[in-house]
Amino acid sequence: MQVEKKPFKPLIVAFCCNWCSYAGADLAGTNRLNYPADVKIIRVPCSCRVNPLFILRAFQRGADGVIICGCHPGDCHYTTGNYYARRRMTLLFSMLDYLGIEKGRTRVEWVSAAEGQKFAETMNSFVETICSLGENKRLEDLRCKTE
Amino acid sequence: MQRIGVFVCWCGSNIAGTVDVKQVAEMLKNEPGVVFSTDYQYMCSESGQNLIKDAIREHGLTGVVVCSCSPRMHENTFRKAAASVGLNPYMVEIANIREQCSWIHKDMGVGTAKAVILGRAAVAKVHLNAPLTAGESPVTKRALVIGGGIAGIQTALDIAEAGFPVDIVEKSPTIGGKMAQLDKTFPTLDCAACILTPKMVEAAQQENINIYAYSEVDEVKGFVGNFSVKIRRKARFIKEDLCTGCGLCTEKCPMKKVPNEFNLGMDNRSAVYIPFAQAVPKVATIDANYCIKKKTGKCGLCSTVCGVGAIDYDQKDEILEEKYGAIVVATGFNPISVEKFDEFAYAQSPDVVTSLEYERLMNAAGPTNGTLLRPSDRQHPHTIVFVQCVGSRCDAKNEKGKQYCSKVCCMYTAKHAMLTREKYPDTDVYVFYIDVRTPGKNFDEFYRRAVEDYGVHYIKGMVGKVVPENGKLKVQASDLLANEQLHIDADMVVLAAAVEPDKSARPLATMLTASMDTNDFFTEAHPKLRPVESPTAGVFLSGMCQGPKDIPDTVSQASACAAKVIGLLAKDKLTGNPCVAHSNELLCNGCSSCEKVCPYGAITYSDKEFRMPDRTTAVRRVAEVNPAVCQGCGACTVACPSGAMDLYGFSNQQIMAEVDAICK
Numbered sequence: 016m017q018v019e020k021k022p023f024k025p026l027i028v029a030f031c032c033n034w035c036s037y038a039g040a041d042l043a044g045t046n047r048l049n050y051p052a053d054v055k056i057i058r059v060p061c062s063c064r065v066n067p068l069f070i071l072r073a074f075q076r077g078a079d080g081v082i083i084c085g086c087h088p089g090d091c092h093y094t095t096g097n098y099y100a101r102r103r104m105t106l107l108f109s110m111l112d113y114l115g116i117e118k119g120r121t122r123v124e125w126v127s128a129a130e131g132q133k134f135a136e137t138m139n140s141f142v143e144t145i146c147s148l149g150e151n152k153r154l155e156d157l158r159c160k161t162e
Numbered sequence: 163m164q165r166i167g168v169f170v171c172w173c174g175s176n177i178a179g180t181v182d183v184k185q186v187a188e189m190l191k192n193e194p195g196v197v198f199s200t201d202y203q204y205m206c207s208e209s210g211q212n213l214i215k216d217a218i219r220e221h222g223l224t225g226v227v228v229c230s231c232s233p234r235m236h237e238n239t240f241r242k243a244a245a246s247v248g249l250n251p252y253m254v255e256i257a258n259i260r261e262q263c264s265w266i267h268k269d270m271g272v273g274t275a276k277a278v279i280l281g282r283a284a285v286a287k288v289h290l291n292a293p294l295t296a297g298e299s300p301v302t303k304r305a306l307v308i309g310g311g312i313a314g315i316q317t318a319l320d321i322a323e324a325g326f327p328v329d330i331v332e333k334s335p336t337i338g339g340k341m342a343q344l345d346k347t348f349p350t351l352d353c354a355a356c357i358l359t360p361k362m363v364e365a366a367q368q369e370n371i372n373i374y375a376y377s378e379v380d381e382v383k384g385f386v387g388n389f390s391v392k393i394r395r396k397a398r399f400i401k402e403d404l405c406t407g408c409g410l411c412t413e414k415c416p417m418k419k420v421p422n423e424f425n426l427g428m429d430n431r432s433a434v435y436i437p438f439a440q441a442v443p444k445v446a447t448i449d450a451n452y453c454i455k456k457k458t459g460k461c462g463l464c465s466t467v468c469g470v471g472a473i474d475y476d477q478k479d480e481i482l483e484e485k486y487g488a489i490v491v492a493t494g495f496n497p498i499s500v501e502k503f504d505e506f507a508y509a510q511s512p513d514v515v516t517s518l519e520y521e522r523l524m525n526a527a528g529p530t531n532g533t534l535l536r537p538s539d540r541q542h543p544h545t546i547v548f549v550q551c552v553g554s555r556c557d558a559k560n561e562k563g564k565q566y567c568s569k570v571c572c573m574y575t576a577k578h579a580m581l582t583r584e585k586y587p588d589t590d591v592y593v594f595y596i597d598v599r600t601p602g603k604n605f606d607e608f609y610r611r612a613v614e615d616y617g618v619h620y621i622k623g624m625v626g627k628v629v630p631e632n633g634k635l636k637v638q639a640s641d642l643l644a645n646e647q648l649h650i651d652a653d654m655v656v657l658a659a660a661v662e663p664d665k666s667a668r669p670l671a672t673m674l675t676a677s678m679d680t681n682d683f684f685t686e687a688h689p690k691l692r693p694v695e696s697p698t699a700g701v702f703l704s705g706m707c708q709g710p711k712d713i714p715d716t717v718s719q720a721s722a723c724a725a726k727v728i729g730l731l732a733k734d735k736l737t738g739n740p741c742v743a744h745s746n747e748l749l750c751n752g753c754s755s756c757e758k759v760c761p762y763g764a765i766t767y768s769d770k771e772f773r774m775p776d777r778t779t780a781v782r783r784v785a786e787v788n789p790a791v792c793q794g795c796g797a798c799t800v801a802c803p804s805g806a807m808d809l810y811g812f813s814n815q816q817i818m819a820e821v822d823a824i825c826k
Contacts (some may be wrong), residue, residue: 016806024319026825028821028824028825033234036676037232037234038234038416040261040262041232041234041258041261041262042261043261043266044232044260044261044262044263044265045265047260047265047266048266048702049266049267049268050266052263052266052272052273052275052276054265054340055276055279055283055714056258056262057283057817057820057821058258058811059796059817060741060794060795060796060812061795061796061797062810063663063759063795063797064795064796064797064799064800064809064817065800066799066800066814066816066817066819067800069817069818069821072818072821072822072826073824076821076822076825076826077825078821078824078825089679090191092762093697093761093795093797094677094695094697094794095759095761095797096761096795096796096797099797099801101799135266142334145257145824146534155224
């Protein structure tokens with residue numbers, strides 16, 4: 016199955032809202048559902064806390080994919096936060112696509128606190144997509160890299 | 163520079179099984195600012211916590227990173243431990259290396275590498291943490307209940323009995339709500355007025371309760387513990403403190419052709435009226451839309467007959483401003499309008515009635531004094547067809563109805579059918595249903611009694627059409643179980659109309675910044691675990707405004723709601739969440755972007771004076787966050803174009819530092 020000579024290890028940043036998706040990630044752990052270690056989670060109070068600048072920063076620093084997870088529409092702990100996130104990200108992602116960061120590298124998903132299974136599946140499919148897209152060099156700023 | 167301590171937990175073998183904890187502690191020692199790093203078997207245990215406390219004291223730590231289970235599990239534990247030795251609890255960060263690392267990765271190398279990165283991100287974040295102190299705000303020990311139905315009355319009584327003052331605001335001239343219009347209640351068949359009116363009187367006599375009937379909420383400002391509410395006392399044109407409720411004016415009033423809303427327009431009342439005999443407060447009200455004096459300036463008969471001089475034709479609306487610690491929404495429901503369901507001919511025939519109208523026709527105080535007569539010719543009906551689920555359980559494409567089950571219709575229809583058969587055994591009663599839903603104590607027994615003991619014909623199937631013809635109602639229906647078409651010549655058709663939230667609920671929700679679902683029912687803070695609180699702190703939900711429910715459920719919820727309110731009012735001070743938004747007024751340009759996205763109305767603007775570089779003074783409009791209202795979602799931080807708005811605990815810099823640490 017694996018065709019690459021050197022297995023590509025993508026770097027993926029996941030922003031998870033504290034109330035639903037972060038808890039969903041915890042549940043995935045509790046149920047021992049595997050997903051690749053390439054995914055690193057950053058906890059935010061709400062998906063609407065995710066500033067587009069954080070995503071740009073991640074790509075600048077060499078991330079291969081960024082995913083934002085929040086509560087399902089209508090379930091936001093703060094009532095409307097995830098709607099703002101959805102609108103902002105739609106704009107940002109199309110701009111990134113225009114800049115050459117493929118749409119597949121960015122994603123917004125709704126994962127509830129009860130959906131450990133969905134969290135693991137989402138991460139697995141996202142990592143798969145990123146692996147098929149390969150390394151992302153488009154926005155990478157080597158000056159940010161400290162070796 | 164912070165002095166950071168790193169504490170890596172083994173969690174027995176839960177973490178240590180797939181993460182080399184010693185190596186993680188060793189690697190994190192090299193991070194900038196880390197002056198102490200260790201591992202321990204159970205960091206959350208008493209000895210583990212002591213290890214952290216000792217290290218904080220010994221090494222003078224200013225920041226702590228615990229690499230352990232999810233912060234949702236033990237963040238509070240470690241924060242408390244830190245606070246106990248004088249370190250600000252918000253200087254503690256957790257790296258989740260159990261749920262999000264050791265439990266999902268099988269390979270030791272992979273797990274360890276990830277744990278180090280997660281630890282590094284937490285260290286990077288702690289560097290930028292600042293000590294935070296939760297703000298305190300006082301609590302006004304007074305509650306406002308909006309809506310004076312059974313839900314509002316019960317909530318108010320319970321709060322008042324606990325010793326807190328309560329104001330009830332009711333938009334109609336009397337409290338009592340829909341329950342006052344009911345004849346009997348299921349499944350016990352006790353009369354609604356007999357159990358409700360004593361409660362109404364109790365509410366009026368309870369010294370902690372103040373009833374503002376014929377009043378509405380105009381404006382709500384403030385936040386949990388500190389609401390400021392403007393109440394509009396609508397002009398009754400009667401001095402409430404003088405009126406004795408003798409009713410002489412209502413008898414003498416020459417304008418007697420006003421549709422009586424209490425009997426749903428099935429009879430008339432006078433322009434000056436008392437809604438019903440047991441009204442509380444028992445005070446007359448002049449209906450300015452019909453009063454001859456108000457419309458033409460002539461008449462004034464009521465003021466000449468009133469023995470106490472209570473009539474005041476020039477009365478104006480009065481605005482009161484009151485302060486409250488908690489607000490209870492108990493706005494209740496209405497049956498939907500059934501006119502749009504053409505197939506049931508409600509608009510064509512007066513003999514097609516809704517269940518609430520039927521309730522009034524059965525009631526001794528109703529338009530027929532309790533004798534069941536059909537509205538068209540005042541004859542006794544011999545065949546009655548009940549149609550259930552009119553407007554309930556419609557599919558999403560049907561715009562006329564609601565998708566939800568109205569919950570009470572099955573039971574009240576069984577009640578109507580049973581009472582009809584009991585009073586008039588010569589009447590044939592048919593009930594058409596989709597399903598009969600009877601979940602409740604003694605509910606199914608009640609329904610079965612209607613079928614088995616009272617001989618009500620329950621037919622599974624829907625009524626397709628009702629055609630008024632020669633004084634009869636031709637009902638075409640299908641019997642799904644017998645698979646046949648039925649034609650019934652009925653004298654009356656009774657429609658079990660769906661319930662919907664009262665129209666006043668939507669503007670009220672906007673005032674309270676409380677959220678609603680697509681059906682305009684108020685949403686609860688958590689559907690299972692916090693069912694009587696709105697997501698907006700300090701706003702509580704009681705009764706049908708939150709979803710369809712019967713009287714027992716409403717009263718239970720009303721008391722539960724009161725318990726929550728009492729819990730809030732019993733506190734002298736409220737401690738807030740310190741992780742709230744704050745604005746840098748030097749950067750803020752007053753654009754209002756943040757205010758527009760704030761779901762809590764926590765952001766206000768004020769004009770402030772600034773010293774400019776050339777030593778002049780400039781006045782600029784800048785945003786201000788009320789930390790007691792802000793819940794810390796961070797929507798404003800992203801909306802702010804100038805970067806003035808930031809969030810304590812999850813600042814832009816902190817999250818950026820985490821991104822950087824992960825992407826190293």
